[in-house]
Amino acid sequence: MAYFARRFAFFLGTLWAAVTLNFLIPRLQPGDPAEAIVSRLAGQSESVDPAQLQAIRIMLGAPDGNLFDQYLQYLGAVVQGDFGVSYTYFPYSVTHMIGEALPWTVILVGVTQIISFIVGTLLGTWAAYRRNSRVDSVITLGSTFLGTLPFFWLALLLIYVFAITLRWFPERGGYGGGSSPGWSWIFISDAFQHSVLPAVALLITGPIGWIIGMRNNMVQSLGEDHARLAVARGLPRRRIALTYGARIAILPNVTGFAIALGSVLGGAVLVETVFNYPGMGRLLLESVSSRDYPLMQAIFLFTTVGVLVANFLADLLYGFLDPRVRKAETA
């Protein structure tokens, strides 16, 4: 039990540090959000109207009190789940904007992460099981090669071939202009059409890390004494691979997978930007570039909390999966 208590205390400490940093970092950045909004509206070649700047400053309002008071207010608001009003989408609240973006990201990135993990782990296992064979070379070299290709280039290539030249799929967006979001068959099929290219882009590169990781872990675990003993005892090779090799080799990947799932909340900035997908990643990029501090803070907080919670759960799971960890920490 001490193991779980210690993990929980560690989790709370990291959470507090993350929340505090999240408060401090935007305040240390230079730049005035009102000026950023007005210059964006005016564009590069138009003069900025001082009256408009003044009005927007009043609209956004100035923070009250000194830094410490602001910190206390911020903590109170975070506990209540109140993240304030977005600057870019004024008067809509940050919670509303995140609510709009989150489902897109969770479905697209979450589903592709899970598929990537499963496919990657299976391919990695297979490559290690048949190590130094032709299958192994194809899987290992192929994934290393794909991994070196710049991701945005792959994504643009997909758009060029399948959206622009062949016109099989739409070029961008999460759904078309004609349908309205809701639980209708038209909308869902439309959204599915739009999600194919971004999902493919994520699935091409997604499994690579899992493949390499799984193969390396497994090659190592197959070389350990108990596996060698199993070979000496003449157990079937397949059984050795799965129950002696893979079962141990998968452990480090479980933590990695949990963190990957946790970071889904932050979205996939690159893929969402290239495909103009209405998820958290694009929202984050926009909030940073337009200095929308409330929105930026909330997205960072969501991502951090997501990773921390996932990490905590992975730690717990790890304790169950691998008794050695539990024992080592209590000892």
Add this chain to the structure above:
Amino acid sequence: MKRSRLTRIAAVAAAVALAASGCTGTEQMSGPGTDGRIAYLDYGDFGGGSNPQANYNPYLDASRLGATEYVFEQLIAYDNYGCQAKPWLATEWTWTNPQTLVWKLRQGVKWNDGKPFSADDVAFTYDMLKQHKALDIKGIWRYLSAVEATDPQTVTMRFTQPGAAAFTLFGEIKIVPKHVWSTVADPVTFPNAEKPVGTGPFTVKAFNPQQLTLGRNADYWQADKVKVDELRFHKADGGGQIDQLKLSRGEYDSNAMFVPDIKKAYVDRDPAHNKYWFPSGGSISVYMNLTKAPFNDTAFRKALVPAFNRQEIVDKAQLGYVKPASQTGLVVPGQAEWLPKDIPNQGVAGYDPARADADLTAAGYSKNGDGKRVGKDGKPIAFSFRVPGAWTDWVQAQRIIVANLTSLGFTVRAETPTPEAYENDRAIGNYDMLLGVHGGSCNMFRNFQEPLASDQSAPIGRKAVSNFVRWNDPRTDQLIDTLRTATDEAAQKAAVADLTKVMTEQVPMIPLWYGAKWFQYRTAKATGWPSEENPYAAPSDNLLIITNLKPTGTNAK
């Protein structure tokens, strides 16, 4: 055109569902509209960020959607190219004295919910802007002291001082209905998202973050002039590449975007229909820090006027889309009638490095034995010239400007900071030489007051409002004040003429080129767009344009 089977299934399903529900959906409606009108036109982006939310509050500039331009109207509509005021919700206006303006409102105008429009609505709107400073985006209450509805068709406005300089602002302030907005608790946080009530030619028909559809208001007070049944605005992608592709395929009837090599990428794809017009916006000028030597010497600045190769900047850095700027600070040819008669070539300076060299030497800045130009302290003149590194066309211009200055013997460091650092340093006066944008509007007072008035400046180290060069000249201030209080056009013209003389003779800044207003249009479905041949409005004057469009094939202008 091959489409996947799934798309086709989806399209069929959509068609069936639409037919079944009997809904007049916006998808795939083609062919002519009713009564010979255009069924729909496709427009570009509608604002509101990458994930727009329904927001039809016309005063929330940062987040409102473009629909407010068509749903709400102003007292007057400005042709922002020729700078002419056209009667709109008001039919007449009279200055009964320099501080009192009386408006006669148009009769028979209705809000799109059927209620009549009256002077109460106008007085309510202006009062609301007074109560809520965050909504006063044009700063009208810097000038006004009171607005009252004298009778249902008359509004009287009183000004704290002679108010002629504020007149153009009435062309920008949208009037909202009292019967809706008076019930709103806080108009600053009111998104007006459900069926916005306005007097304009269109109403909001459908919205999702990808597309905004406006439908024609059949009860509009000049409905006979609106020949389009539906406007469809399409969300743009961040980088613009996909939009350029869609533009070149003819998927937009009108758009406003930057396109590299527009002739090849757009016009040549369909020369009969694809057109563009890029009228000039503000002046982009060399700003010198006037608190530093040698920039504080008038003779030095004046000698630099012919030192820049404006035509090369226009051709190489701006793709030939814009025009060299006039030293007067005015936008020529649009504002040429404000120029004094004796100014040659409308004040646009040619490139004459030999003259710049001679004038600099005569002013006491000669070259030393190494070919370096030296200041009055005997040391070579060295300074930095900055542009934001992310603005690639300005970086191109920077290369030409630095080469021009180097050839005259100056030592110039080209610097490319981030836009935020650039704007901050410019505002607090922490620079030697950089670029700034000023003027270009129809409000002559703003055009000169913002860059030149001493009350828009600040000491070095503090943020200036808009006088970033720190021009501080009592005579300029006096002329700006004359312009602010001048009630008749002759007096305004006299003040503007004198201010252009300040620009040409004392050279507070050196205009190089005009920023362009991007505007592409197709004549396949509609004609009557503003153009170089028929410049009746600027591309952003939406109400003027939409009441001037006609279906192609009918009596095209």
